[in-house]
Amino acid sequence: MNSNDLWIVFTAIAVALICALPGCFLVLRRMAMVGDAISHAVLPGIVIAYLLSGSRNTMYILPGAAAAGMLVTVLIEWLQKRLRVQSDASIGLVYTLLFAIGVILVTAFTAQTDLDQECVLYGEIAYVPFDMMSIVDGGFSAPRQLWIASGLLTVLIIVITLGYRGLYLSTFDPGYATAIGISVVFWHYILMSMVSLAAVVSFESVGAVLVVALLTGPPAIASLFAKRLPLMLLLACVFGVLACVFGYLIASFLNASISGSIAVVIGVLYAFSLVIKKIFF
Amino acid sequence: MGWISDFLLLNDPTLRVVVPGVLLLCGMSAAVGCFTFLRKKSLIGDAVSHSVLPGICIAFILNGEKNIFYFLLGAMISGLASVLIIDYLTKSRFARNDTAIALMLSVFFGLGIVLLTYIQHQGNASQAGLDSFLFGKAASLNKDDLMIFGISSLLIFLLIAFLLRGFSLVSFDDSFAMSIGFPVVWLKSLLSVLTVWSIATGIQAVGVVLMAALLIAPALAARMWTNSIIKMLLLAGIFGMLSGYSGAFVSYALPQMPTGPWIVVMASVIAFGSLLLAPRKGLFSQIIERNNNEKKILQENILKIFYHIDEKSGETQKAVLQEDLLNQRSFSNRNMRKGLRILERKNYLSNHLGAWSLTSSGRVEAKRIVRLHRLWELYLQEYLHLDPDHVHDDAEAMEHVITPEIEAQLDVLLGNPTIDPHQTQIPSKDE
Amino acid sequence: MKEVKSSSVEVHNLTVIYHRKPVLWNIDFQLPEGKLIGIMGPNGAGKSTLMKAILGLVPLNSGYAKIYDQDLKDVRSRVSYIPQRQTVDWDFPATVKDVVMMGRYQHRGLFGRITAKDKEIVDEALEQVAMQSFKNRQIAQLSGGQQQRVFLARALAQQADLYLLDEPFVGVDASTEESIVSMLRSLRDQGKTLIVVHHDLHTARDYFDWIVLLNASLIGVGPLDEIFTDEKLRTTYSGKLTVLSQVGDRLREKNFPVREK
Numbered sequence: 017m018n019s020n021d022l023w024i025v026f027t028a029i030a031v032a033l034i035c036a037l038p039g040c041f042l043v044l045r046r047m048a049m050v051g052d053a054i055s056h057a058v059l060p061g062i063v064i065a066y067l068l069s070g071s072r073n074t075m076y077i078l079p080g081a082a083a084a085g086m087l088v089t090v091l092i093e094w095l096q097k098r099l100r101v102q103s104d105a106s107i108g109l110v111y112t113l114l115f116a117i118g119v120i121l122v123t124a125f126t127a128q129t130d131l132d133q134e135c136v137l138y139g140e141i142a143y144v145p146f147d148m149m150s151i152v153d154g155g156f157s158a159p160r161q162l163w164i165a166s167g168l169l170t171v172l173i174i175v176i177t178l179g180y181r182g183l184y185l186s187t188f189d190p191g192y193a194t195a196i197g198i199s200v201v202f203w204h205y206i207l208m209s210m211v212s213l214a215a216v217v218s219f220e221s222v223g224a225v226l227v228v229a230l231l232t233g234p235p236a237i238a239s240l241f242a243k244r245l246p247l248m249l250l251l252a253c254v255f256g257v258l259a260c261v262f263g264y265l266i267a268s269f270l271n272a273s274i275s276g277s278i279a280v281v282i283g284v285l286y287a288f289s290l291v292i293k294k295i296f297f
Numbered sequence: 298m299g300w301i302s303d304f305l306l307l308n309d310p311t312l313r314v315v316v317p318g319v320l321l322l323c324g325m326s327a328a329v330g331c332f333t334f335l336r337k338k339s340l341i342g343d344a345v346s347h348s349v350l351p352g353i354c355i356a357f358i359l360n361g362e363k364n365i366f367y368f369l370l371g372a373m374i375s376g377l378a379s380v381l382i383i384d385y386l387t388k389s390r391f392a393r394n395d396t397a398i399a400l401m402l403s404v405f406f407g408l409g410i411v412l413l414t415y416i417q418h419q420g421n422a423s424q425a426g427l428d429s430f431l432f433g434k435a436a437s438l439n440k441d442d443l444m445i446f447g448i449s450s451l452l453i454f455l456l457i458a459f460l461l462r463g464f465s466l467v468s469f470d471d472s473f474a475m476s477i478g479f480p481v482v483w484l485k486s487l488l489s490v491l492t493v494w495s496i497a498t499g500i501q502a503v504g505v506v507l508m509a510a511l512l513i514a515p516a517l518a519a520r521m522w523t524n525s526i527i528k529m530l531l532l533a534g535i536f537g538m539l540s541g542y543s544g545a546f547v548s549y550a551l552p553q554m555p556t557g558p559w560i561v562v563m564a565s566v567i568a569f570g571s572l573l574l575a576p577r578k579g580l581f582s583q584i585i586e587r588n589n590n591e592k593k594i595l596q597e598n599i600l601k602i603f604y605h606i607d608e609k610s611g612e613t614q615k616a617v618l619q620e621d622l623l624n625q626r627s628f629s630n631r632n633m634r635k636g637l638r639i640l641e642r643k644n645y646l647s648n649h650l651g652a653w654s655l656t657s658s659g660r661v662e663a664k665r666i667v668r669l670h671r672l673w674e675l676y677l678q679e680y681l682h683l684d685p686d687h688v689h690d691d692a693e694a695m696e697h698v699i700t701p702e703i704e705a706q707l708d709v710l711l712g713n714p715t716i717d718p719h720q721t722q723i724p725s726k727d728e
Numbered sequence: 729m730k731e732v733k734s735s736s737v738e739v740h741n742l743t744v745i746y747h748r749k750p751v752l753w754n755i756d757f758q759l760p761e762g763k764l765i766g767i768m769g770p771n772g773a774g775k776s777t778l779m780k781a782i783l784g785l786v787p788l789n790s791g792y793a794k795i796y797d798q799d800l801k802d803v804r805s806r807v808s809y810i811p812q813r814q815t816v817d818w819d820f821p822a823t824v825k826d827v828v829m830m831g832r833y834q835h836r837g838l839f840g841r842i843t844a845k846d847k848e849i850v851d852e853a854l855e856q857v858a859m860q861s862f863k864n865r866q867i868a869q870l871s872g873g874q875q876q877r878v879f880l881a882r883a884l885a886q887q888a889d890l891y892l893l894d895e896p897f898v899g900v901d902a903s904t905e906e907s908i909v910s911m912l913r914s915l916r917d918q919g920k921t922l923i924v925v926h927h928d929l930h931t932a933r934d935y936f937d938w939i940v941l942l943n944a945s946l947i948g949v950g951p952l953d954e955i956f957t958d959e960k961l962r963t964t965y966s967g968k969l970t971v972l973s974q975v976g977d978r979l980r981e982k983n984f985p986v987r988e989k
Contacts, residue, residue, distance in 0.1 A: 048399035049340050099572050104339040105517050112510035113565035116558035138410055181838050189816045195783045195809035196834040229403035236396050243866035248821045273414040279407020586983045681945035683754050698978040706971055
């Protein structure tokens with residue numbers, strides 16, 4: 017393994033972690049498909065932010081795309097509550113529309129945005145080492161994506177640690193949470209913004225669909241074994257890391273998409289875990 | 298602009314394949330989508346459409362060239378596999394349904410991507426265009442494809458026509474269907490197969506990523522306009538074909554554009570349009586209905602005031618000065634003016650030199666309203682044990698929806714009363 | 729209306745409308761302190777909604793609820809709520825101890841440290857419901873009765889004065905029901921107030937000191953003997969409110985507001 021390989025694996029791991037942590041709460045709240053919707057919906061946000069700001073500067077892209085992610089949650093809730101559209105159809109309707117608009121924009125403005133249809137789907141994690149930066153001039157230099165992902169990871173860890181009781185109780189027993197004065201709506205939106213941010217940051221590396229694999233896969237595996245939430249969060253991270261390492265090895269061996277391989281490894285890990293669970297638990 | 302008329306008149310021989318092909322695909326998927334929609338399983342359709350990708354790639358690897366027949370077979374197998382796995386995970390309670398769907402969708406799709414990139418890097422010349430399955434490319438349809446689509450849509454159409462009763466009952470209430478001896482398991486499995494089948498064919502035009510929209514959007518749009526399942530199927534088919542037609546147009550006009558996103562945007566525009574515009578259930582008609590309700594309440598309340606004035610003064614159709622009316626507590630001046638104007642137009646009130654009075658038809662109407670109000674108050678007191686001084690507020694809005702049938706029931710329940718909780722006379726029904 | 733000397737819960741002119749349908753109508757009552765009180769009524773009478781309205785979990789269309797003569801937000805720490813067992817997901821990754829510890833969150837806030845004292849209180853609560861030996865068990869592996877005991881322990885750990893229990897006896901075995909009842913009695917004997925949504929008329933007579941009879945509107949409230957009369961029960965359970973529900977349906981169908989303005 018040379019240093020490029022290591023950077024790719026590290027970036028993949030950082031991305032896996034920022035997805036796994038909020039992903040645990042999504043899975044527990046039965047909102048995995050809302051995660052799917054958000055991860056698709058950030059595409060038009062990214063493209064529009066590119067086009068308006070004229071740069072790939074993360075300072076513009078991140079808020080723009082995260083706003084698109086929030087928009088999709090609000091729109092889905094509005095369709096369900098105001099127009100009484102059933103939940104599956106409202107999710108499906110909203111995200112396909114936003115993603116379609118995103119793909120059209122990408123195709124129409126490929127030259128301006130550096131994005132193309134393929135990168136929208138598989139991400140461009142293989143190119144991560146070619147975009148290095150350091151925080152201070154001449155200082156330690158690492159891939160730009162890795163910096164961003166680690167920054168977000170730090171934020172997420174802080175938010176989840178500080179907001180642990182709020183997130184925990186509003187997920188497990190919203191009625192009781194409200195009764196003791198915890199705002200369920202507030203924590204709902206905190207979670208949704210974490211998911212949106214995670215989706216945006218991961219999108220460039222692994223593409224829309226595979227963000228879903230990282231959001232739901234490791235938490236789903238962890239939930240087979242974990243009997244407490246802290247353990248579930250930890251296990252989800254461990255499985256996310258495993259999936260990245262093995263996924264990368266398979267991808268290099270087959271000379272195929274890295275993000276796709278990570279998703280396949282997640283599937284294999286899940287299948288394995290099911291077998292182990294059936295036999296030993 | 299000759300190319301537009303070329304498109305519309307199907308002057309190009311490829312158009313004569315592409316346009317009917319896309320219409321068949323989209324119409325068929327939309328019709329099948331109605332059942333997935335009604336069974337609230339739209340997201341399974343989403344999972345299936347992503348899951349067919351590895352099947353297509355494996356078919357290509359095994360066969361070494363592009364062949365629609367093998368593609369369909371591969372797509373069917375991997376699509377059905379993901380349905381079965383999702384079912385198993387959910388039933389065995391290893392994962393919640395939403396997690397199972399999201400997981401299978403992304404894992405199967407990931408496998409598809411791995412295989413696709415693997416094939417691309419092999420440098421097999423005939424793989425070119427395999428990635429058009431991702432976002433769809435209507436222009437790549439050929440005559441063989443068209444024949445297969447023709448046959449399969451005919452088959453699906455016949456199946457739906459023959460089994461319509463079973464399919465609708467299973468979608469609506471499967472335990473009842475089971476209790477009257479319908480082969481529920483078979484019908485459900487058949488529906489799943491049809492769903493996978495229509496997705497496997499439809500991805501040619503729309504692509505695996507956005508195919509779910511073609512199942513969901515037309516069905517949702519159609520549901521807004523009708524309550525009958527047959528009409529819903531037809532409407533959804535038409536909406537689907539409209540979307541497909543626009544996609545084919547884009548494919549013709551802008552060959553570098555994938556067709557899928559355009560079909561989806563068009564289908565979504567139809568769906569959102571229906572959500573806004575459909576009669577009764579649509580957003581606009583709800584807003585209009587609410588406004589009408591407010592107007593109705595306003596008019597009836599003003600009529601009530603006139604009746605009270607008559608009652609107090611002992612005269613009938615007593616004239617009241619507009620200024621006095623404007624001083625009424627519970628109305629804004631603007632509303633009062635608006636209400637008076639409407640009532641005058643309806644010939645319930647007449648206006649002589651700034652003084653208003655009930656017309657004779659207005660008096661009949663006012664009496665009807667006051668009667669309902671007082672009956673309702675009495676009902677609330679007798680049956681809900683509400684204090685007379687609390688009754689008024691809650692009776693306020695409800696009396697406006699009381700139908701003659703409910704009025705008759707109230708009359709019987711209360712024993713044809715004549716006095717209300719405030720000890721005033723309840724006007725009799727006819728006089 | 730019955731006046732009560734020192735009231736635990738006071739509800740005044742309370743109306744709740746759910747999905748455009750009136751569920752509770754102008755409810756007015758005061759409940760005493762230190763009693764075991766049952767809220768009774770047929771299905772759909774609004775029993776659980778009344779409890780949620782007292783706790784501020786559903787929006788009120790009119791009126792108010794006060795607890796110990798104060799607004800709910802000022803006395804939250806004195807109130808403990810035990811929701812219906814089926815409303816939570818028992819597959820959740822949490823142990824018995826974790827759930828009971830939630831009872832301490834209110835005292836420690838979102839960020840405060842859990843102290844040794846809290847752990848002691850949790851242990852005591854588990855002891856009282858005889859679930860000490862299950863404390864590291866995952867909640868998914870409990871029986872219905874055990875789950876209900878865990879919920880009760882969580883409420884005990886809150887060390888409140890007023891307990892609101894929503895259908896605590898649904899789906900629990902007879903021995904759990906008995907032990908819950910005796911626990912509720914001993915809490916009452918310590919001067920706590922317990923309000924229980926309950927639907928079984930036969931057992932109600934044995935369990936409660938006070939009764940709230942409800943069917944969309946208040947039929948009666950007071951000591952058991954005064955309220956459990958044939959006549960009152962007949963009014964509650966006779967279902968003469970079909971006209972009301974017809975009108976409610978029409979309001980919804982026609983998109984009417986329930987109140988004007």
